[in-house]
Structure formats: structure tokens, C-alpha cells
Amino acid sequence: MSEQHTRRAVDIGLLRQSTGATWRATPVIMRQVILALLPGIVLYAYLIDARVLLGLTIAVIAALLFEAMVMWLRKRPVTSRLGDGSAAVTGVLLALSVPPGLPAWQLIIGCGVAILLAKHVFGGLGHNPFNPAMVAFAVLIVSFPVTMTDWPMTADPVARVALGDPAGTWDAMTSQTPLDRYRAHARITTGDTVFTLSSPGTAWVVIALAWLGGGLWLLWMRVITWHAPVALLVSLGTCHGLATLISPTAMPIGIALLGGATLFGAFFIVTDPVSGAATPRGRLLFGAGVGVLTFLIRQFGSWPEGFAFAVLIMNAAVPLIDRLDRPRVR
Amino acid sequence: METLPRISGGMDLPRFKPGVQHPPVTIALPATLVFPLIGHQGRALQACVVAGEHVHAGQLLAPGMAASAKGVVRAIEDHATAHPSGMTAPSVILDVDHTRESAVDASSATLDLAGIVGHGGAGFSLSRKLSTVADRCRCLIINAAECEPGIACDESLLCHDAGAVLEGIKALITYLQPEQCVLAIESDKTHAITSFEDALKEGKATGEIRVLALHPTYPSGAERLLVNQVLKWQGLERLPSHQRPGDRGIACINVATAHAVAQILNTGAATQRLVTVNAHEACTARVTLGTPVQHVLDVLGALPVGAQRVRVGGPLSGFELADLAAPVLTTCNALTVATPVPEEPVLPCIRCGDCVPVCPMGLYPQQLFALAQAQDSKGLQRKGIDRCITCGCCDIACPSFINLTTHFRSAQSRLREHAETERAATHAEALHERHRERVARDEQRTIPGTEAPTRTAVSSALSRARARRKRSG
Numbered sequence: 197m198s199e200q201h202t203r204r205a206v207d208i209g210l211l212r213q214s215t216g217a218t219w220r221a222t223p224v225i226m227r228q229v230i231l232a233l234l235p236g237i238v239l240y241a242y243l244i245d246a247r248v249l250l251g252l253t254i255a256v257i258a259a260l261l262f263e264a265m266v267m268w269l270r271k272r273p274v275t276s277r278l279g280d281g282s283a284a285v286t287g288v289l290l291a292l293s294v295p296p297g298l299p300a301w302q303l304i305i306g307c308g309v310a311i312l313l314a315k316h317v318f319g320g321l322g323h324n325p326f327n328p329a330m331v332a333f334a335v336l337i338v339s340f341p342v343t344m345t346d347w348p349m350t351a352d353p354v355a356r357v358a359l360g361d362p363a364g365t366w367d368a369m370t371s372q373t374p375l376d377r378y379r380a381h382a383r384i385t386t387g388d389t390v391f392t393l394s395s396p397g398t399a400w401v402v403i404a405l406a407w408l409g410g411g412l413w414l415l416w417m418r419v420i421t422w423h424a425p426v427a428l429l430v431s432l433g434t435c436h437g438l439a440t441l442i443s444p445t446a447m448p449i450g451i452a453l454l455g456g457a458t459l460f461g462a463f464f465i466v467t468d469p470v471s472g473a474a475t476p477r478g479r480l481l482f483g484a485g486v487g488v489l490t491f492l493i494r495q496f497g498s499w500p501e502g503f504a505f506a507v508l509i510m511n512a513a514v515p516l517i518d519r520l521d522r523p524r525v526r
Numbered sequence: 527m528e529t530l531p532r533i534s535g536g537m538d539l540p541r542f543k544p545g546v547q548h549p550p551v552t553i554a555l556p557a558t559l560v561f562p563l564i565g566h567q568g569r570a571l572q573a574c575v576v577a578g579e580h581v582h583a584g585q586l587l588a589p590g591m592a593a594s595a596k597g598v599v600r601a602i603e604d605h606a607t608a609h610p611s612g613m614t615a616p617s618v619i620l621d622v623d624h625t626r627e628s629a630v631d632a633s634s635a636t637l638d639l640a641g642i643v644g645h646g647g648a649g650f651s652l653s654r655k656l657s658t659v660a661d662r663c664r665c666l667i668i669n670a671a672e673c674e675p676g677i678a679c680d681e682s683l684l685c686h687d688a689g690a691v692l693e694g695i696k697a698l699i700t701y702l703q704p705e706q707c708v709l710a711i712e713s714d715k716t717h718a719i720t721s722f723e724d725a726l727k728e729g730k731a732t733g734e735i736r737v738l739a740l741h742p743t744y745p746s747g748a749e750r751l752l753v754n755q756v757l758k759w760q761g762l763e764r765l766p767s768h769q770r771p772g773d774r775g776i777a778c779i780n781v782a783t784a785h786a787v788a789q790i791l792n793t794g795a796a797t798q799r800l801v802t803v804n805a806h807e808a809c810t811a812r813v814t815l816g817t818p819v820q821h822v823l824d825v826l827g828a829l830p831v832g833a834q835r836v837r838v839g840g841p842l843s844g845f846e847l848a849d850l851a852a853p854v855l856t857t858c859n860a861l862t863v864a865t866p867v868p869e870e871p872v873l874p875c876i877r878c879g880d881c882v883p884v885c886p887m888g889l890y891p892q893q894l895f896a897l898a899q900a901q902d903s904k905g906l907q908r909k910g911i912d913r914c915i916t917c918g919c920c921d922i923a924c925p926s927f928i929n930l931t932t933h934f935r936s937a938q939s940r941l942r943e944h945a946e947t948e949r950a951a952t953h954a955e956a957l958h959e960r961h962r963e964r965v966a967r968d969e970q971r972t973i974p975g976t977e978a979p980t981r982t983a984v985s986s987a988l989s990r991a992r993a994r995r996k997r998s999g
Contacts, residue, residue, distance in 0.1 A: 207867045208841050211675070211922050214540050220880060220925035222873050280873065322874035421879070474877040474892045518893060525767050525910045526534070526754065526888040 220418070222321070226281030228419050230288060232410035233464065237292070239406050243399035245296040252291045254300050258307035259287030266316045282321050286310050289329035289464060293457070293504070294336060295346050302340050306332040326511045327471040333504045404459040411463025420467040423476050427483030428462045428490075429453060435491035447494070457503040458490075465503070471511045478517045485510040527723075529713055530755050532741035535886035537919050539744045541714055543678035544808030549686045550800055552812040553825050555595055555622050559816030560853040561587050562607045562617040566643075566650050573618055577601050580623075584795025587618045590643060590651045594797035594815040597622045605851065608819070608838050608858055612848025620816065643856045652783055658772030659702065666704040667756055668695055670711040670718070670781040671740050671747025674840035677860040679800040680781050682810040684711070684718035688725035691781055694788035695735060702777060706736070706760075709781070710752055713739035744842070745917040749778045751886055767913060786856075801854060803828060804862040813854045819861060820850040830863050837862040842918030842931075873926035881920035881930065887913050891920035891930050898937040903944065911937055 212218050240248050263283035267274045290306050314331035315324045337344045414420045433453055439446035452458065457465075466472060466486050473482040486506045493502020563571040571588035575581055577600065581593045597620040605617035643651055668691075672680040684691060699707055711719060719737060726732045738759065740746045746755065753771045754764040765771065771778050786796035801811045805828030813822055819836060823829045829850075830836055836847040838858055846866065854861075881891035889910050897905040911934060920930045 208918075208921060209867055209870060211539060211841060212927070215537055215922055217880070217923055217925050218870075220878070221870075222876055222926060225878075225925065276871070282876075320874070322876045469876050469878040472877070474879040475882055475890050476879075479879075521890075522908070523889045523910055525913045526751070526764075526886065 216418075222282065223280045225419050226285050228414065228417055229285050229464065230281070232414045232419075233288060233292070233407075234410075236403050236406035236410055236460075239399075239403050240292070240296075243402060248291065248296040251294070251296055251298065251300075251303055252288060255287035255291035255303055255307055256284050257287075258304045259283045259290075259311055262308055262311035266312060266320075270316070270320070272320075280321065283311060286315070286328045286332075290332050292460065293329060293333045294344060297346055298336075298340075298343050302336060302343060305339075306336045309335045322470055324470055325514065327465060327468050327507055330465065330504045330507045330511075334508060337499075337504070401454045404454045407459045407463055411459070411467075414463060414467070420463065421476065421479060423479035424466040424472060424483035424486075425462040427480045428466050428487045429458070431484040431487030432458060432491055433487075435488060439491070439495060452491075452494075457501055461486075461503045461507065465507055466510075471507075471514065473514050473517045473521070475518075475521050475523075478514075478521045481517050481521075482510050482514065485513060527719065527737045527739055528759070529739040530710075530741065530759055532743050533746045533751055533755065533886055535884055535888065535919070536743040536745060536751075536917075537884055537922060538742070539673070539675050539922075541742065542675035543681055543715075544676065544804050545802055545810045546678045546682045546685055546717070548809060550682060550810040550812045551826070553814070553817060553822050555624065555814055556817050556821040557622060558600065558818075559593075559595060559597070559620040559622055559814065560605050560617050560818060560851075561591055561593070561620065561816050562605065562615045562853065562855070563588050563591070563602075564607065564609075564615050565590055570616075573602050573616075575599050575602075575618065581620065583793075583797055584790070587620075590653075591618075592795060593618075593620060594795065595620070595622050596625075605853075606849035608847060608852040608855065610845035617853075652779070652787075655772070655777060655779070656698075656702065658770070659775055659777045662775045663702040663704040663777055664706070664775035665756065665760070665777075666695075666698060666702055666707040667752060667776060667778040668707070668709040668735075668781055668784055669747055669749070669752055669778055670709055670715075670722075671752060672859075673712060673742060673744040673747050674842055675744075676802070676804060676840040676862060678802045679810055679859050681715050681718045682802070683782060683785055683800050684715070685721050686810075687785065688718075688721045689728070690788040690792075691722070691785050692725045692729050692731060692735075693791065694784035694786070696729070696731065697787050697791055698777075698779065698784060699734065704777070707734060708736045708738050708756060710738045710740055710747075710756065712742035712746070714742045744919065745886055745915065748886065748915050748917060750915070753778055767910075782856075782859075799854070799856060799858075801858060802860040804860065804864070806863075815855055816853045818851050818853055819847060822854060822861065823850070823863065828863050833865045834863055835866050837864070837866075842921065843916075869929075870927040872928050875924075875926055875928060878925060880923045880925060884919040884923045886917060886919060887915060889914060891934075894937075895928065895930050895933055898933045903941055906937055906941065911941065914938065 209218070218224075237248065237252065260278055260283050264274050264278055267278075287307055287310075290310055291303065294303065294306065310328035310332035313335075314326055314328035315321070318324045411420070411425060415422055415425075433449050436447055436449045436452040440448060462483075466483050473479045486503075489506035489509055490502045493499055493505055497505075499505065563573055565571050571591055573588045575585075575587050579599045580597075581587065581599060582596050583593055585593050587593050587599075600619045600621045602616060602618050604614040605619065607613060607615045607617070609615075670680055670684060672678070695707065695709070709722065711722075713719075719739070723732075723737060726735060726737075738756065740752075740755065746752065749771065750765065753774075753776055756776075757764050757774075765774065782799060786799070789796040789798065796815075798812050798814050801813050801822070803809055803811050803822070803826055805823070805826065807826075807828075809826065811822055811826065819838075820829070823836070836850060837844050837860075838847050839845065839860055844860070844862070847861075875892060875895060877892055879892060885891055887910070891914075893909055894906060894911055894914070897909060898911075914931075914934045916931045916935050916938075918931045921928075924930060
């Protein structure tokens with residue numbers, strides 16, 4: 197029998213390979229997350245604004261540079277940590293969360309906040325209690341409210357009708373997230389207006405479906421589990437559903453689930469393992485909490501999109517969830 | 527044969543059972559045998575023989591430790607042991623007497639179990655296990671599940687010596703009088719199952735012992751999991767976490783232990799066990815207990831060369847042997863000679879939770895890991911660290927290559943140690959309290975006129991003494 201054969205009796209690495217654990221190592225997972233985001237990114241650039249590509253490049257480079265700098269300052273191996281891709285994913289998620297036209301320096305500040313303040317102050321990969329991209333988003337929207345709410349929608353006929361400029365005489369319009377349009381103005385009945393792919397209103401829905409597709413792929417690849425996304429969508433849908441029952445002018449469920457950050461967040465933000473709960477039951481609770489809080493902030497808060505804040509609040513509750521969730525020992 | 531459903535948790539590992547196809551090779555007796563004076567869970571044993579004493583096979587060297595050959599005790603001294611830490615321990619060194627053993631009268635041999643230590647993983651004393659269920663044994667489970675890759679001694683035992691195993695089981699049935707007896711084995715060990723069923727037919731015991739097939743999931747052979755599986759099959763409630771199998775009248779005994787019982791019946795002493803040896807050529811070796819690993823590998827021509835190391839046990843439960851002079855004892859089921867593979871560098875835990883679904887005990891390894899690093903004893907206990915069977919499933923599942931089980935093992939031993947000191951402290955406090963009470967009681971009981979001397983009485987006595995010394999000086 198060859199040495200190679202005997203190795204099977206001692207090598208835990210071979211067992212890891214045979215059960216697929218090596219396919220789930222952090223660098224591999226991070227690459228898969230970026231891969232899952234690609235279709236959405238392409239559609240975003242094509243349908244909404246190609247500047248998102250520039251934003252993504254800047255954010256990824258900035259995030260990697262900040263990571264390298266802080267690893268050097270902490271006297272840790274720089275290359276191995278850059279290779280795990282977590283900083284790159286943070287940059288990508290942040291660039292996709294902010295408006296594509298955000299000035300580069302503001303985006304770079306965001307990356308700095310995400311990597312330095314949200315991640316390394318707490319001890320780096322695996323130790324950050326809050327989702328770095330969401331911390332950066334919160335800091336940016338509080339610091340630069342004008343540019344952070346400058347979403348492109350000049351070509352959106354639905355918005356024009358809603359805002360009272362059907363002829364398209366205005367040069368540009370600024371508004372907060374596309375979802376905000378439904379908040380600020382009367383309900384738009386989709387039956388009256390023909391949506392086309394070129395109109396951002398539908399474009400956002402198409403992109404949301406691309407996020408959904410990427411998320412389902414991640415689920416299938418076992419990179420994420422279903423618990424947090426499903427809990428989030430169910431709780432958010434239930435809240436909006438109840439709201440429509442009570443008040444007919446409330447946001448319809450379809451828009452609530454397809455618009456805004458909902459699907460992007462459900463599959464790429466609340467599934468962040470580090471800042472989320474780590475057990476199946478904990479994840480259900482975590483996702484449901486984010487859903488309820490998002491609804492509350494959307495409906496009653498002064499922010500157009502409460503997703504980032506909902507995630508941050510639930511991040512703070514994770515140690516409590518961890519503590520309360522006792523294992524059912526067999 | 528009936529099949530039980532898959533356990534929840536655990537891992538379906540590739541089947542790798544080296545050396546089962548060939549009959550076991552008997553390793554000749556070495557010049558010396560070594561018996562470390564360590565019992566279950568590392569408890570120290572007190573030797574009941576002295577240097578120079580002649581002993582016979584089966585004679586107790588210490589409570590729960592029997593000699594496996596005739597010989598003379600050369601010394602009781604520190605010797606290498608097969609322990610993960612590579613520690614040495616006081617051991618009985620036995621010079622083997624190679625002259626032929628006088629034939630044992632098998633008919634007069636009684637079932638003396640004092641010296642049998644379980645041949646499963648924990649090395650629990652058989653007599654103590656049986657005493658917990660004596661007179662009220664409901665179910666006897668013979669555990670033939672051996673789900674870790676690279677270990678095949680139990681399978682080999684059933685394939686090549688099923689008759690002796692059956693004999694041992696029958697003796698246990700006579701002793702315990704259980705209402706039911708089952709033999710649990712993984713469904714993929716078809717050869718072993720056929721061989722045992724043939725033995726059942728030959729021994730006319732088909733109705734007496736039922737064969738239960740387990741889904742070949744690691745670690746379905748772990749005692750608690752197996753007992754719960756069988757209880758579920760019987761339509762009974764599973765063991766609550768505070769209960770032991772014995773509390774429900776269940777005895778779960780390893781198939782190799784049953785074979786040891788048969789050895790006692792036939793020769794008067796359980797002296798050997800089967801060991802899977804994975805080297806350039808895999809085989810199963812029949813080794814006399816106490817034989818140094820060095821001797822076993824030497825006989826098989828499998829001594830490690832170059833960068834090769836010897837591993838005791840499988841890839842998950844096993845450990846690298848520090849000193850080849852360490853003896854093969856009842857819990858040693860496999861020896862692997864191979865070049866160790868460098869492990870992947872450990873990455874930080876990202877709380878991915880992959881370890882949660884694979885834990886067969888339903889624990890949260892990720893949280894236990896964080897608590898173990900924070901040395902939070904209360905938290906660890908709250909999250910059930912003492913339920914961890916250190917099977918290693920979480921180690922395999924961890925995408926950050928963290929050896930979680932190593933942390934859990936040390937946390938468990940630390941907690942055990944802590945509990946021990948705590949118990950000792952409470953005991954000492956109780957003694958002190960009792961002493962104080964007694965003193966107080968004595969003081970109250972003092973008869974008038976014999977009171978303890980007052981301060982003035984003492985000082986006046988001192989001054990008298992001083993004056994006396996001055997006078998004489």
C-alpha cells in the first residue's frame with residue numbers, strides 16, 4: 197500500500213476535502229459572494245448608471261489599502277489577510293449600497309470607516325460586532341445627506357409622473373432610494389403605466405431579482421443558510437401586509453420586498469456571519485428583527501430606508517441572542 | 527436485520543477500513559510488558575504487586591489492571607504511555623516468562639471481570655459498568671459500530687472471530703439476564719454482518735440477539751448516541767442529559783470487550799486485543815496488552831523511517847505518539863505509520879456556524895470556542911461543554927481549519943480539575959466548621975473551677991517563672 201493510501205488514516209485535511217470544508221474556507225466564500233453579486237452589478241451598470249463600476253473599483257482598492265495599512269500597523273501578516281477577500285467584499289457591498297454618483301473622496305472615507313472603525317478597532321476579521329459596510333453607510337448618510345440621497349432616476353417616467361414633470365423638462369431629479377418615491381408620493385398603480393426595461397423603476401426591480409438570483413446561488417452553494425433571509429422577508433412582508441390591511445395607502449408588499457435594499461440586504465447583508473447570529477434559531481430571530489425594524493423605520497422614521505439602521509441595531513442584539521439561545525443537547 | 531435511521535448531526539465520512547480482508551496476525555510476546563498505573567479518565571491506580579513478585583496471566587496488578595502474561599515484576603517505575611500529552615506515568619514493568627503456561631482448566635474458570643477494562647474509547651471498567659445494571663438489565667447493546675475511517679479492528683474481529691464474540695455475548699447475557707440483546711453495526715459492514723449472522727445460526731442464538739444496522743455516519747457508535755438510537759427504535763423516550771444508560775437498565779458494551787469476556791472463559795485471562803496497523807501494508811494485529819508499540823511495529827517491519835510518525839487511533843480521535851516505548855492497551859484500536867501532513871494555517875473564526883449542524887450532540891461549537899477562549903467556565907457549562915464527546919466533526923466542518931476539539935478537550939479537563947479542587951475545598955471547609963463547633967461545645971461544657979486560665983493568671987505565672995529563673999541563675 198502506498199504512503200498516499202496510508203495518509204487517509206491520519207490526514208484530517210483529506211476528510212475536510214471529502215466533506216467539502218475546504219471549499220468553504222473564508223477566501224473561497226468571499227470569492228463566491230463577489231461572484232454572486234456580478235449579475236446584479238452588470239445589470240446595475242447597464243440599466244442604471246455605469247459609474248457604479250468606477251465606484252466599485254475605488255471602494256475595493258481603498259478597502260484593500262486600508263486593510264493592508266492596518267495589518268502593517270498591527271504587525272500582522274499583510275498578504276494572507278488581503279488574500280482572504282473580506283476587505284474586498286466590504287468595499288463591494290459599500291459601493292453597491294451608496295448612490296453611484298457619490299464623490300470618490302466620500303466613498304474612500306466610507307471605506308476607511310468600514311475597515312478601521314468598524315472592523316479593526318474590534319480586532320479585525322471575525323471580531324467586528326457590527327457589519328462594516330452598514331456602519332460606513334450609516335456614517336456616510338449622516339455626514340453627507342445630500343450626496344448620499346442623490347439617486348439617478350432622470351429617465352424614470354414613473355417618477356416623473358409622480359413628481360409632476362411628465363414632459364421631462366427638468367434636467368435632473370434627486371430623490372432618496374427608489375423606494376422613497378413610493379413613500380413621498382401617491383401610490384402608483386402599476387396597471388396604468390407600462391414599465392419598460394429602460395425605466396429605472398422597473399430596472400431596480402430587475403436588479404433586485406438579480407440579487408435574489410445571486411442569493412439563491414449562494415444558498416445552493418451552501419455559502420449562506422436560508423434562516424436569516426427567509427426570516428427577514430417573511431417578517432418584512434408580514435409587517436407591510438398588516439399595514440396595507442390597516443391603511444390602504446401603505447406601501448404595497450410587492451414594492452416593499454422588491455424595492456429598496458430589501459433583497460440585496462436579505463442575501464448579502466444579514467447573511468454576514470461575523471456580525472450576525474451564528475445558530476439556526478439565532479439567525480431566524482436576527483432576520484426577523486431586522487425585518488420588523490426596517491418596516492418600523494420605513495413607516496414611522498424619518499429615514500427613507502431603514503435597512504442599514506435595522507441591521508446595526510440587530511447587530512448590537514446578537515450577543516444577547518447568542519446568550520439566550522441555549523443548545524438543545526441530544 | 528433492521529435498519530435504524532441516520533443520526534442527526536455527524537458526518538458521512540468516506541469508508542476506509544484497512545486490513546479487514548486478511549485474518550489477524552498474532553504478534554509474538556515481547557521480552558517485557560508495560561502496564562501504566564492509570565485508570566479511567568486518568569485516575570492513578572495503586573499497584574498491588576511488588577518488584578520481584580511472580581505473577582500469572584490474569585492476576586491483578588492494580589485494581590482494574592490485569593497482567594496479560596506470566597512473568598516477574600521487574601520494577602514499578604516511570605514509563606512512557608500512549609497519551610496525547612506524551613506524559614510518563616508510574617508503570618508495572620513485567621519481564622515475560624516465555625516458558626509454556628500451564629493449561630488453564632477452562633471449565634472451572636469463572637467469569638472474573640475485575641481485570642477487564644472496556645475496549646471502546648473510554649476504557650471504562652467492565653465490572654463497574656455491569657454493576658450499574660445488575661439485576662435490572664433491560665437491554666444489552668453490543669456496540670460494533672466503528673465509524674471513524676482508518677480503524678477496522680472491531681470489523682476485523684467480527685469478520686474473523688465472530689464465534690468467540692458470540693460466546694462472550696452469551697456469557698454476558700447469562701450474567702445480566704437482559705430482556706433484550708442487540709448488536710449494533712453500520713449497514714455498510716456487510717462482511718462482518720454476514721459473518722456474525724452465520725455465527726448466530728451456528729450457535730442457535732438467532733432469536734436471542736438481534737442485529738441492528740446503523741446508518742454509517744460518524745459518530746453513530748458513540749455510546750450515548752447509540753443508546754438513544756436504540757431507545758427510539760424501541761419506541762421509548764431518549765436519555766435526558768442527566769441520566770446515564772445504566773439508569774435506564776441499559777448496558778452498552780463494545781464488541782471487543784465481549785470478545786475479552788470470551789477470552790476469560792477460554793483461557794482464564796483477557797490478554798489480547800486486535801489493533802489495526804496502517805503502514806506500507808495494512809493489517810490487523812493480535813497484540814498482547816502491554817506490548818510496547820515499538821515491538822508491534824518491529825515484528826510487522828513497519829517501524830517509522832525518516833519523517834514518518836506513529837499515530838494512535840484514527841484521524842479524528844487519535845493523536846501522535848511521542849514515544850514508541852508506550853504500550854498498547856485496551857483503548858488502542860489503531861496504529862498508523864505515515865508522514866504527518868502539515869495542517870492548513872488556522873484562520874480566525876468568522877462565526878459561519880458550519881459547526882452547528884454537524885454536532886451530533888446538538889451543541890454550538892462556535893459559541894463554546896468563543897467561551898473557551900474567554901475562559902468563561904460558567905458560560906461553557908451553560909452551553910453544555912460537558913456534553914461534548916470530542917468526536918471532531920466540528921474540526922472537519924470548520925472552514926477556518928480551527929481544531930475546536932482540542933480547545934474543548936482542554937476546557938473539559940480544566941473544568942474537571944476545577945470541580946475537583948472545589949470539592950476538596952468544600953470538604954476542608956466542612957471539616958474546619960465541624961472542628962470549630964466541637965471546640966465551642968467543649969468550651970461550653972467546661973466544669974466550673976477548671977476554666978481556661980485567664981490573662982492575669984497567665985501573666986502572673988510567667989512572672990513567677992521569671993523570678994524563679996533569676997533566683998536560680
